[in-house]
Amino acid sequence: MKLRYNERIYPTPSQQRNLARFFGCARVVYNDGLRARRGAFHSSEPYISDVTLQKMVITAGKKTPQRQWLKEASSVCLVQSLQDLHAAYRNFLASKRGVRHGPKIAPPRMKKKTGRQTLRFTRNGFTLRENGRLFIAKLGDVEVRWSRPLPSDPSSVTIIKDPAGRYFASFVVETDDRPLPELDLDQTETGIDLGLSSYAVLRGRKIASPKFFRRQEKKLRRAQRKLSRAQKGSNNRRKAKLAVAKVHARIADRRRDFIEQETTRIVRESQAVYLEDLNVKGMAKGTRAKSLHDHSLGMFARTLEAKCARYGRGFAKVDRYFPSTQMCSACGSVQGPKGLAGLSTRRWVCCCGSVHDRDENAELNIRREGRRLLAAGHAER
Ligand SMILES: [Zn+2]
Numbered sequence: 029m030k031l032r033y034n035e036r037i038y039p040t041p042s043q044q045r046n047l048a049r050f051f052g053c054a055r056v057v058y059n060d061g062l063r064a065r066r067g068a069f070h071s072s073e074p075y076i077s078d079v080t081l082q083k084m085v086i087t088a089g090k091k092t093p094q095r096q097w098l099k100e101a102s103s104v105c106l107v108q109s110l111q112d113l114h115a116a117y118r119n120f121l122a123s124k125r126g127v128r129h130g131p132k133i134a135p136p137r138m139k140k141k142t143g144r145q146t147l148r149f150t151r152n153g154f155t156l157r158e159n160g161r162l163f164i165a166k167l168g169d170v171e172v173r174w175s176r177p178l179p180s181d182p183s184s185v186t187i188i189k190d191p192a193g194r195y196f197a198s199f200v201v202e203t204d205d206r207p208l209p210e211l212d213l214d215q216t217e218t219g220i221d222l223g224l225s226s227y228a229v230l231r232g233r234k235i236a237s238p239k240f241f242r243r244q245e246k247k248l249r250r251a252q253r254k255l256s257r258a259q260k261g262s263n264n265r266r267k268a269k270l271a272v273a274k275v276h277a278r279i280a281d282r283r284r285d286f287i288e289q290e291t292t293r294i295v296r297e298s299q300a301v302y303l304e305d306l307n308v309k310g311m312a313k314g315t316r317a318k319s320l321h322d323h324s325l326g327m328f329a330r331t332l333e334a335k336c337a338r339y340g341r342g343f344a345k346v347d348r349y350f351p352s353t354q355m356c357s358a359c360g361s362v363q364g365p366k367g368l369a370g371l372s373t374r375r376w377v378c379c380c381g382s383v384h385d386r387d388e389n390a391e392l393n394i395r396r397e398g399r400r401l402l403a404a405g406h407a408e409r
Contacts, residue, residue, distance in 0.1 A: 031340075033178055033199040037162065037187070038171040046100075046167055047187065047195070051145040053101035054109040058139050060085045060095075061113045078114045085110065102165040104153030112148070143191030150184050162197055172197060175405075179203060179338035208296060208339045217300040217342070219394030220332075221352065221387055222325050225374070228290075229387040231298075231395060235290055240282055241324065248275045283324050291332045300342030302398020303329055304352060344401040346394050357392040358382040364389070 039047055061081050068076050076084070086106050089095040098106065116136040122128035154164050156178075161169040162185070182199035189195055218231035226234040251272045258265035294301060306325060336343035346352065354364035359380040365373040377383050 031179070031201045031203060031338075033176070033182070033201060035175060035197050035199070036173045037195045037197045038173065039167075039195055043167055043170060044195075047147070047189065049097075050101045050105060050147055050167070051189070052141075053098050054105050054147055055139045055141065056095070057085055057089070057098065057106045058109045058113050060089060061110050062136055062138060065117070078110075081114075082107065082110055100166065102149070102153055102167065104149050104165065105147045108148045108150060108153070145189045147187045148184060149187070154185050156182070170197075176337050176343070177334060179334055203338060208341075210340075211297075211299040213299045213342070216298045217302070217395060217399060218294070218298045219302045219346075219352075219391040219396075219398055220294075220304070221390040221394060222304055222306055222329070226387065228328070229391045230294065231391060234387070238282075238286055240286075241279070244275060244279045244282075248272070248279070251275050283327065287324065287328050287331050291328065291335050294332060295335045295339050295341055298341065300344075300399070300402060301332060301336055302344050302346055302394050302402070303332065304350070304394055305345040305348045342402050344398040344405065346397045346401065350394075350397055352390040352393040352397070353386060355389075355393050356380060356382055356384065357389050357396075 061084075064081060064084055065076055068074065086098065086103065090098045113136060119128065120133050120135050123130075123133035149164065154162060157163055157169060160172060160174060162172050163169050164187070178199060178201055180201055180203060182201050184200045186198040186200075187195065188198060221229040227237040228235040251268065255265065255268035255272050258268045306329065333343055333345075335341070351362050351364075354362045354366055356362075356364060356378040359378060359382065361379060363379060364384070365376055365386065374386055375383060376386060
């Protein structure tokens with residue numbers, strides 16, 4: 029399945045001038061190729077092959093005084109422009125021979141300068157930088173405003189300038205996944221309250237904390253104690269070290285399985301997912317050291333976000349200062365259990381008379397806030 033991710037980009041003024049030149053070069057190459065093929069057709073010469081045409085129009089073209097400015101553009105986008113011409117010809121010829129189903133296809137036409145201009149780059153024409161910028165040959169690093177992470181490496185990117193003068197990068201990401209059927213948003217969207225008494229509280233169900241981690245945590249502590257007591261350089265120390273590594277590996281495997289399983293189920297069941305933006309570091313600063321549980325919550329959140337992006341599910345993060353636990357979902361007053369006291373209060377009664385299950389009330393608040401955020405995000409784009 030091919031997915032498109034459109035992100036706004038912000039080329040600098042000099043990059044914008046270069047892009048204008050690139051758009052022009054790609055258009056000229058396309059039109060030169062088309063003119064050559066038409067000429068051959070009218071003088072009853074054989075059809076010019078794709079390879080020959082590329083040599084004529086790009087390689088030889090750059091050497092002529094009329095076209096030497098083609099050198100200024102990234103050759104990847106020039107080649108791509110010709111590829112688009114080849115594809116247009118293939119479709120036209122197949123249609124003419126009757127091989128292709130569907131309506132008749134007209135021969136390719138000259139490209140004119142229009143309000144919406146595009147440039148396509150295949151994999152060797154661009155690089156995604158660690159810092160999130162998009163590198164394009166002969167253009168440099170372009171600033172991207174990412175609205176969501178890409179689920180995997182993009183196979184191509186199209187740079188678009190729209191009639192309003194805005195620039196976009198449209199990434200094509202190919203996945204083996206089949207699209208999931210779209211669900212009714214109202215019926216299936218869910219908030220997720222993470223990590224108090226249960227592992228996670230969802231709409232209408234809870235995911236229990238796996239006992240496995242607590243058991244392994246004990247084993248790990250025992251193994252680490254043994255290691256710290258073993259003498260340096262001794263055989264026992266080597267064994268103890270290996271034992272610690274084994275427990276770590278077992279935990280990592282099980283954690284991955286657990287998270288894969290649970291996040292897959294959530295994405296299948298829900299059209300949109302709203303998650304509390306948890307401050308794992310802040311949680312750990314409290315009374316206890318950062319536990320295996322905390323580590324796993326961070327990974328759970330990241331995996332879930334990536335899966336939502338991959339399967340086209342809505343996703344929003346609710347600010348961690350949003351009073352999801354303390355707010356009454358019936359009247360909106362913020363008088364519920366606070367702080368550590370909240371951890372031990374399972375049920376509470378609001379001044380309006382509503383009786384709340386702490387977790388279910390929090391999920392509902394997160395769900396409403398998440399939905400508001402998601403709607404606002406869409407309006408902005
Ligand atoms: Zn109330």
